[in-house]
Amino acid sequence: MGKDHIKDTNLKSEYPLRLKAFNTYMDSVKGSSENTTLSYSRDLMMFFRFLKIQRNLCDKNTHFEEINVSDIKDDFYKQVTLTEMYDFLVFSKKQLKNSSATISRKIASLRAFFSFLHRKLQVIDIDYSLDLDNPKIGKRKIKYMDLAEAQNLLDSVKSRNYTRDYCILTLFLNCGLRLAELCSIDISHIKNDTIRIIGKGDKERFVYLNESSLSAIEAYLPDRKAKLDSLSSPTEKEALFISERGNRIAKRTVQEIVEKQLRNAGISGQGLSTHKLRHTAATLLYKYGKVDILVLKEILGHENISTTQIYTHTDNDMIRNAVKVNPLNKL
Structure with a gap:
């Protein structure tokens, strides 16, 4: 066997x-x-x-x-x-x-x-x-993009569905959504600067949209409408993200979009994926946004704080800065 x-x-x-x-x-x-x-x-x-x-x-x-x-x-x-x-x-x-x-x-x-x-x-x-005893599991070292790589990914988007694909990447990187959560977003879920997200186990949470996310959605909606208007009988009018045929976008299609744009940015083959974009969002929020771990837990829709703690990893810049702020540094 x-x-x-x-x-x-x-x-x-x-x-x-x-x-x-x-x-x-x-x-x-x-x-x-x-x-x-x-x-x-x-x-x-x-x-x-x-x-x-x-x-x-x-x-x-x-x-x-x-x-x-x-x-x-x-x-x-x-x-x-x-x-x-x-x-x-x-x-x-x-x-x-x-x-x-x-x-x-x-x-x-x-x-x-x-x-x-x-x-x-x-x-x-x-x-x-x-x-049964659980095996010992070493602390996971998650894969994520640094700030420069994330910005390069957004700057490198090339697609005939540019506004849609750019919006997808923007929401992944700014909101930390899971793949299934992104695909399940309906137009009616968006109210002002919030999106109602249906997460794991059908648990509901609200994610706030920053300016980049709002701008990306605003730029995409006219193209979405034009696509639906061009179809004789679109099957999906509620979904935020739609396919070429007017259907709710499939998870595999989103994965292919992300893989293509990673290639365009020259960072493919590094183990990055849609879920790694979620890792990136969480890491950037924690590192640059100084977001409290309890707040990060709510943003990501985690049930347990222990799951969120994998994002509180350190990198060389954080270690270097920690040493610099030692009060004995200037003596």
């Missing part, structure tokens, strides 16, 4: 009954984001298939992604042991080369699902996932 033999398949029609119920619970009760539910389900499907192999419940010649788990009954879950859970994590680390962060997410997936079986459905008597 090498990494090359495992494909990313996650068809809901293949889910066992309890996993379908877990999905409903995550969506309707917990209010989890679609991405979180999908990631957890993918991890659990992999775990179920791994167990079928370990327990000799399938033909050994069956490709991993083709192992049927839709027929799993409650006894299957009742027999899960702590050892099997650890075996799966070892497999993920050694065979799939998963990082510590990915292993931690898989542990979270197991805990959430088996807690659901134990506390909500009372299918299992003991929840062994509670005894």
Whole structure:
């Protein structure tokens, strides 16, 4: 079962009954984001298939992604042991080369699902996932652009949809939006100098627009209107950002726009992406705007302050300036 033999398949029609119920619970009760539910389900499907192999419940010649788990009954879950859970994590680390962060997410997936079986459905008597230990994760060093690189990116925009693409980059860099949040913005969400954002888990927050953001939106709106007016039957009249065909812009399209403009600016191939633009916005706000971490938490829509703390990293300029302000410096 090498990494090359495992494909990313996650068809809901293949889910066992309890996993379908877990999905409903995550969506309707917990209010989890679609991405979180999908990631957890993918991890659990992999775990179920791994167990079928370990327990000799399938033909050994069956490709991993083709192992049927839709027929799993409650006894299957009742027999899960702590050892099997650890075996799966070892497999993920050694065979799939998963990082510590990915292993931690898989542990979270197991805990959430088996807690659901134990506390909500009372299918299992003991929840062994509670005894799983999280791996140590080193402090992440996030990728971001410095101020000069961010300005160069905006100055280098070249596109037949210039005002739209410039506006997209401006909102990423000034508001720190997630990709899905940007794509979901409606015209009606903009009121004066604020945008109503629907974030993870459908949580609502309001983001204030600075002058650069307001100017970019103002420049884009006439072109947006002209595009919609040129179409005989536009399908999307509410979305702020629209495609060539008048549809709400797709996440993949935005990613391609960002990738193209990074190339234009000569900074492609450095691990930068739409999410790294969010990192850049947060870093610039903290470094140059002197924004308090609690305020930054609200701007970014983080649930926990610990998530925001990754942006309080230091760089050489901040260290150099800190040394200079030492009162003994002038003696």
